[in-house]
Amino acid sequence: MNENAIVATNNLSKYYDQICRVNKVNMEVKEGEIYGFLGPNGAGKSTTLKMLLGLVKPTEGNVKIFGKDWSKHRQSILNQIGSLIESPSYYGHLTGIENMRIMQRLRQVPNKNVEEALRIVRLENQKNKKVEQYSLGMKQRLGIAMAILSFPKLLILDEPTNGLDPAGIGEIRELIKSLPQRYGMTVLLSSHLLSEIEQIATSVGIISDGKLLFQGDMSLLKARSKASISIKTMDNALAIKTLLPHGFMAESKKDRFFFNYMSDSQVAHINKLLVDHGIEVIRIEENKMSLEDIFLELTGKERSL
Numbered sequence: 114m115n116e117n118a119i120v121a122t123n124n125l126s127k128y129y130d131q132i133c134r135v136n137k138v139n140m141e142v143k144e145g146e147i148y149g150f151l152g153p154n155g156a157g158k159s160t161t162l163k164m165l166l167g168l169v170k171p172t173e174g175n176v177k178i179f180g181k182d183w184s185k186h187r188q189s190i191l192n193q194i195g196s197l198i199e200s201p202s203y204y205g206h207l208t209g210i211e212n213m214r215i216m217q218r219l220r221q222v223p224n225k226n227v228e229e230a231l232r233i234v235r236l237e238n239q240k241n242k243k244v245e246q247y248s249l250g251m252k253q254r255l256g257i258a259m260a261i262l263s264f265p266k267l268l269i270l271d272e273p274t275n276g277l278d279p280a281g282i283g284e285i286r287e288l289i290k291s292l293p294q295r296y297g298m299t300v301l302l303s304s305h306l307l308s309e310i311e312q313i314a315t316s317v318g319i320i321s322d323g324k325l326l327f328q329g330d331m332s333l334l335k336a337r338s339k340a341s342i343s344i345k346t347m348d349n350a351l352a353i354k355t356l357l358p359h360g361f362m363a364e365s366k367k368d369r370f371f372f373n374y375m376s377d378s379q380v381a382h383i384n385k386l387l388v389d390h391g392i393e394v395i396r397i398e399e400n401k402m403s404l405e406d407i408f409l410e411l412t413g414k415e416r417s418l
């Protein structure tokens with residue numbers, strides 16, 4: 114376990130009714146990153162996040178936050194975390210600012226935090242409206258304002274853009290993205306939408322059926338998008354036979370044949386070999402696996418995201 118990590122779990126597991134829902138998860142969230150916790154519905158994201166927050170007791174394993182053991186430093190850890198799990202809780206008959214004041218008393222933070230948090234989520238002009246009159250997006254923004262009220266070191270958000278329209282999603286996304294740089298927060302957020310995580314996260318953890326299948330920099334995940342080269346010629350069988358003695362072993366599929374990733378000069382070499390042997394080349398294409406393809410390959414799930 115990395116002692117400097119903001120969040121580090123060790124074989125974190127949860128069983129419900131003897132069924133393993135979170136399976137030996139070793140999660141590591143480093144300071145200043147936006148860690149996207151990605152997985153299909155029911156994968157175990159919320160359960161994991163709740164264990165990080167001490168809301169659900171792990172069956173096995175342990176959690177360290179800011180390098181400290183949960184069991185021994187509960188209060189000091191909680192003081193430095195802000196979270197929004199499931200839908201935000203608020204009093205509908207009270208205004209936005211009244212709700213914030215209640216949270217302010219609970220959190221014991223100065224007045225200026227309330228104003229600043231409302232400003233960040235752009236609710237300052239709506240703060241005197243009753244929350245029951247807020248749109249879904251405004252309620253979600255209020256939930257985030259409450260979560261960042263103490264300007265925590267770690268912000269945990271469970272599906273923060275769930276149920277919002279595209280404009281609302283864009284707004285929340287930009288808001289979250291600004292938090293590490295502007296306020297030094299580390300953000301851990303979950304989503305079942307790959308596109309969402311792709312646009313917002315600097316690091317990613319992919320969970321499926323309770324198991325963490327991938328964890329690392331977003332760029333590392335993207336690097337896994339292996340590009341293959343596909344070639345179509347006037348006589349594929351002859352082309353494959355011609356290339357083999359030169360060390361190029363192709364895989365034939367439908368009207369094309371494929372190679373694993375190749376450099377530009379290798380592709381040029383193959384092209385020249387084919388042409389020199391009188392085989393007309395019709396198409397040479399690079400086929401990159403999309404992030405979605407990688408995700409589906411990792412999780413073995415159907416295309417449903």
Ligand SMILES: Nc1ncnc2c1ncn2[C@@H]1O[C@H](COP(=O)(O)OP(=O)(O)OP(=O)(O)O)[C@@H](O)[C@H]1O
Nearest residue numbers: 129130134152153154155156157158159160161305
């Ligand atoms: N309190 C509970 N008792 C029994 N089973 C539970 C409980 N909480 C969650 N589960 C089960 O554990 C599994 C993981 O649920 P979890 O809510 O963590 O998934 P998730 O990845 O957050 O998905 P979703 O986005 O659908 O909430 C699900 O099969 C769920 O039914």
